[in-house]
Amino acid sequence: MPYPLEWDTSTGKQKKLPALKVNPIHGVLPYDGYRNPLTRSSSASRVSMTFATPATKGQRKVYHFDGQREMAVGIEAILTPELYGLEVQLPPIFYPYGKKKPNEHSFDLRITFSDGFRRAVFVRNGTSLARQKTQDEITAIFAATPASFADDIIVVNGDHYTRAYRDNLLRIYKSTLAADEDADRHVLDRALTCHYWLMRELLVQCDVAWGRALNSVLRLVGQGAIKANWNTVISEYSRIWVA
Numbered sequence: 684m685p686y687p688l689e690w691d692t693s694t695g696k697q698k699k700l701p702a703l704k705v706n707p708i709h710g711v712l713p714y715d716g717y718r719n720p721l722t723r724s725s726s727a728s729r730v731s732m733t734f735a736t737p738a739t740k741g742q743r744k745v746y747h748f749d750g751q752r753e754m755a756v757g758i759e760a761i762l763t764p765e766l767y768g769l770e771v772q773l774p775p776i777f778y779p780y781g782k783k784k785p786n787e788h789s790f791d792l793r794i795t796f797s798d799g800f801r802r803a804v805f806v807r808n809g810t811s812l813a814r815q816k817t818q819d820e821i822t823a824i825f826a827a828t829p830a831s832f833a834d835d836i837i838v839v840n841g842d843h844y845t846r847a848y849r850d851n852l853l854r855i856y857k858s859t860l861a862a863d864e865d866a867d868r869h870v871l872d873r874a875l876t877c878h879y880w881l882m883r884e885l886l887v888q889c890d891v892a893w894g895r896a897l898n899s900v901l902r903l904v905g906q907g908a909i910k911a912n913w914n915t916v917i918s919e920y921s922r923i924w925v926a
Contacts, residue, residue: 715744732745738767749772764906858899
């Protein structure tokens with residue numbers, strides 16, 4: 684039964700609640716970030732995921748992200764063959780900015796590569812990055828970050844990670860959870876030697892099951908061996924080509 688129009692069905696101002704805590708998961712390393720971002724938000728979708736990296740010796744570990752853009756950057760890092768370790772919600776950097784008391788900033792991610800190179804990542808949406816205030820704060824944060832914290836620091840515009848791009852990252856990451864090197868070699872060989880325009884036209888020329896070949900294509904797209912438009916959902920009807 685619909686409510687009368689004069690009824691106020693809004694929930695009003697909500698009481699601030701403590702951040703959610705993820706209970707221990709058997710066989711999974713616990714979250715160890717400096718801060719827990721899993722609080723109520725009207726503007727961001729908090730995300731919690733588990734990843735395995737060489738730094739965890741292949742054991743899955745819990746990671747919390749402030750939002751889907753930060754999650755997307757994390758998944759891109761996980762898909763990088765040179766990745767060694769991933770950290771999120773780093774301890775704060777204290778920096779002077781217009782106040783007597785220093786402000787503090789926790790970098791969203793720090794990526795460690797297999798050669799030991801460490802990269803800190805500052806993620807923000809395009810509207811915020813266009814503001815001079817944000818640029819001034821970034822300058823102050825970068826200047827205050829000690830050399831021991833990271834070998835370099837980058838700013839990432841989260842608007843580049845469209846919904847389709849994020850969906851593709853998730854599906855490609857899921858396809859990597861089950862390695863199938865034989866199928867990957869076969870599909871790549873077909874991609875290099877056959878004629879096709881759409882992914883489905885390549886799939887029918889592969890001598891492996893449809894789903895197995897599709898997952899191989901997704902893995903090969905993630906590796907950059909096969910190209911596709913990441914800003915539309917990558918499916919059997921997508922235009923693909925060899926790098």
